[in-house]
Amino acid sequence: MSKTVTLTIDGKQVTVPEGTLIVDAAKKIGVDIPVFCYHPKMQPVGMCRMCLVEVGRPVVDRATGQVVKNEDGTPQIRFAPNLMTACTTPVSEGMVVLTESEKAHDGHRAIIEFLLTSHPLDCPICDKGGECPLQELTMRHGPPQGRFPYEDKIHFEKHFPLGELIYLDRERCILCGRCIRYQAEIVGEPVIGFYQRGRATEIVTYSDPGFDSYFSGNTTDICPVGALTTADFRFGARAWELKAEASICAQCPVGCNIVFNTRREAKSGGRVVIKRVMPRQNEEVNELWICDKGRFVHHYTHSAERLSRPLMRKGETLQPVSWEDALRTAAEKFEAAGKEVLVLASGRLSNEDLFNLKALADGLGGRAVLYGDMGGGDLTTLVGVGQGTNLATLGAGDAILVIASDLQEEAPIWWLRVKQAAERGATLIVANPRATKLDTYASFVIRYANGDEVQTVLNLAKKTDKIGQAFAEAENAVVFFGSEGLGLEGSQRLAVACAHLLRETGHVGKPNNGLIGVWQRANDQGAWELGFEPVADLQAAFEQAGAVYIVGADPFGDGRLTLDGVKERPFLVVQEILPTPTTEVADLVLPAQAYAEREGTYVSGERRVQRFYAALPPYGEARPDFAITAAIGKRLGLDLEDGSAEKVFERLAVTQPAFENLTYARLAEVREQWPIVGRGDLYYGGTAYENRRGLGVQLVPAAQREEPVTLPEVQGEAGPRPEEDEWLGVPVTRLLDRGTTVLLSTLLHRRIGEPFVVVHPMAAERLSLAEGQKARLTVNGASAEVTVRVDETVSAGVVLVPRSMGLPLYEPMKVSLKAL
Template sequence: GRFAHHFATSPERLQAPLVRRDGALVESTWPEAIAKAAEGLKGAAEGLVGVASGRLSNEDLAAFRRLVEELGGQAHLYEEMAGGDLVQQVGLARGSNLGSLGQGDAIVVIASELYEEAPIWWLRVIQAVKRGATLVVLNARSTRLDGYAKYILRHETGAAAATVLGLLQGVSGEKSLQAYAKDEFAPAAKALKDAEHLVIFYGGEGLDREASAAVARACARILQETGHAGKVNSGLIAVWPRANTQGAWDMGLRPAEGSLPSALEGAKALYLAGVDPAADSPELVKAIESAGFVVVQELFHTATTELADVVLPASSFVERDGTFTSGERRVQRFFPAISPMGRTKPDWAITADLATAVGVSMEARNAAEIFMSLARQAPGYEGLTYQDLAQTAPQWPPVGEADLYFGGTAFKNRQGLGVSVGCAAEAGQLTPIEWLEPGTPIGGEWLLVPITVLYDHGRTVSASDVLRPRLAAKAVRMNPEDLGQLGLDPGSEVELRWNGHTHRLPALAEEGVPRGAVLLPRSLGFPAHTPAAVDVRKVS
């Protein structure tokens, strides 16, 4: 947003390549750093593992995947939510506009607090409700959307998949799903069947990857069973945690099968771009330490760069051009606004330099050429060019015109509206999607549930002086009755032990938190990545 760009000019940014000498990372030149990184990556061959995130642009991710796979390695997406492939199949069709949803339409929001995770979608959902759309909310805890929902379906923490399967049974009547059916689901199921248009948002709150996959598949099946798949103003939207996670799926990247630590364990070389796995779990730290050689491409120093043999400084999005693909599968172009800081380079350019050094032909002279190349391979992107993405059209309100009433000092859009790439279903490719059995719930008296908050303590937010007073409190959130059970007053300190970690934090009372759940916002400096059993103790 308008206040969260300060990280791009932070003096804490990496501004020059670093190489490890005598056990310490020291500043280097680009030729030396590229040569050393290339030597380590090329020597690994099939022992090379690459991991990248949705922070990177489509161009960055396409180049990253190509280099890793050309060298014989495996390229993975750093993501715990599943279902990007299902969004490709039954996502929003071309021509869809959330602003046109209203009377006779239905919206479902599952395992997500949109107000914190995607405020623009939250606004569009409540506006649709005000125009007459029916809202169904499925979540273990209360959310800001509850006050706008016609149907609220509560479930135990981590059990969203079983609830969505019950809703699927209600719309399909499938006998094999009878075990998940409940009478309370019937009115909501009927609303989905009767809706002219149906949009389903799903997130990952309280879910591991297995449960997330089950939720995504059940959502996709609902769209198919109700006849909405592939229709304009209908489809599946994943509430991803990063700007270009859907683009990463579209570029062919996938999360590692099984666990990421096992995928990294024993790798001869690691190429990590835009990720900080060492901050998320001790298992990932051990896996990185076990690798023979580690190259990290980043904006800032992180726990992971501290383990690297070579650190390559990347430019931020305001210093280069490229494209992102939104959860609605709209491909949008961005442009450089300021000069690159220090000696940083765009991620795709760093990867291209590495490719040249290891003998991989990439022919990447600029981001536009990489986009033209990826557009020949990524489904739905066929024929797209930067010129297509830069096309504009009159919009309402007329922001940036002579009349300042609507837009004040805002600028007119001259950078393009982007292009929706739609989904496979709209072209008649209706591949049957099988539902999955929910996985076994995580056991234990207490469950640690990582949640997303808008104002977290991540580098991209905390660098803003304007936002710093609004950052989330470094505290867990618990049900008041649970605090009473532990003999605690709200705000008292508790000791939490999970996955080899021990931390002491204040415990805030929040009525909407389910009993037995301990909510911990992500990016507060604690390794809360996925749901986990946690031991909660009163601090004496």
């Protein structure tokens, strides 16, 4: 156990580990020492001097080394002549700290007055107004009147775009450096910095495009003034007009805890709309951070294009019908199809939705299929990370393997947490056919040829080299496997190989050990847990079905399904929130509520079941997915729950062993986290929200339940290799893609860009192409215009094709690329 020291702060005694800073020790006993530059996630720098306190230490007799006592037996305390910064001074035994003395207050007043010599009087028009540490501390500690002539205040250009997402108001900046240190220390992307000196100092961006980082929005939360604002929210609403409701980000498998800030407003036709998305603290998931995709992709929820009424095909067009007609028709068609019903659902749906959909398919004797092209979920249910796993506790002596995944593009907050684990000393092994940003932090980088994924894992399992030995000897080991360069079959094979590696090295069935799938959707893991699996030939499954029920997926838009050449098309029911190419070809369209409009749960890639809550009223006549499915099921005589998401979850928990004993109440439990945010003060975590609505519960994998685990046999190669004189197109994932919901956030369009492919410079030369040039990519008979990018780490003979960019490539296959 680490040594502790006991000290007194404002008359209250506190015992904390040696080395704790005064500011943190005070926080633990409810004393909020004012800070600006200090942030508990970053190294202290003592730049702003706001945290000045009086510090006294026991007087020690030099001759005896004993503490000198007063007459009453209490230790004599000698106070330092000057105030000290609580954010840089560690505690010591017997220390006495005064934060509310007159001298300390004088210090606070002087610092506030000094800051206000430059700061404009913007509060009435400032986005931070109402939740601003400077405003609040000025009210608490500032002088009643400024002595500095207003005309002498420094004036800078206001509303300066650091990038298209983040704006800087230079006059408001108090030069605390939090934003710069966040980018440098936490993200490792120092794309902003100080420029000039003295009163002329300002923040500038060094990157092109400006502020080029997927984590830029977090700086607006931790900026203690209104200097940094997002282009999305600035001038959008006042803080006190906003309501807050807890949710989970649905954009990737990390499952970041978030808050939707909403407001009813005239310009949105009197509707309640999401005004901004903020992080909600969960130290085991996302700490205090979210990525820019999670922050800015919310505009689809109030899109005027939303489906608001059931629609039925009459001739060539879809016509509005009543819910009763729609549900009756769906039930009749499903009943007629019986065993030939195909339910195709995506991991965009909640567990409750998927549970009812599976029950409907099972009740009819039909088939429930997961929409996606990544396999391995059966393995994560067996040897996935165990309960008690927390990436923040991985460090020296532990190992992490990331294979076939570009974590920053696929799950940005995992990228951040894996990077931090490596910085704490964990052995990070990054295996990928090309360079990714995680390589910088890796102890070992393995560059394999496409098709060698399985062999790469088998080589590690042999433990014949220092990489394999480091993995095998690690106290704890986690494997992140993805689907970069792979399709369904290849990723399944890779997952099997990873599962064997983990088991053979004794890294399953305990906390901080096991397999994690870098899924393409937020609840893919939940879908696998509930028995959904993808199929290899989706088109064949579609054509063989008598009726198809597609929920939360756009296979026609993605080019996964086509009606071309289909002789007898099945009756097609599509349940969606927005019109898509799939709804366009549907016979019946059922409008679903966006997840922000209803309750439910997701299972994150780390197998944590987390609750989300209704932040918005329903749109039009849209209903929750689970309720629509239950209503159809009831018409078929099936006993499906439609009362509430909680009631569906109750059924789910008694039928699914992994969910045993889970309830909505358990998922909503919270406990105190460090750092402490919220509690009415804004100084620490910025405007991140305190978690009052649940930290979630991790599922117990079969290996941790000590059930016998039978793994499938490892099979040969994961995918094809490039052939001589051919180009092998391989899919990769990008964070900002051209998905229907993403594209409705116009702010992101510049970052999303046009469809592109990436090739090796030599390949570009062979094809007579250059960086930035337009070319035509042909895949499987379909073709699209793309921009060419070059990357010398990409294998020759391989063309990287991003998913969801309008290019129908889901597994490695031959492509052609021609200059336009």
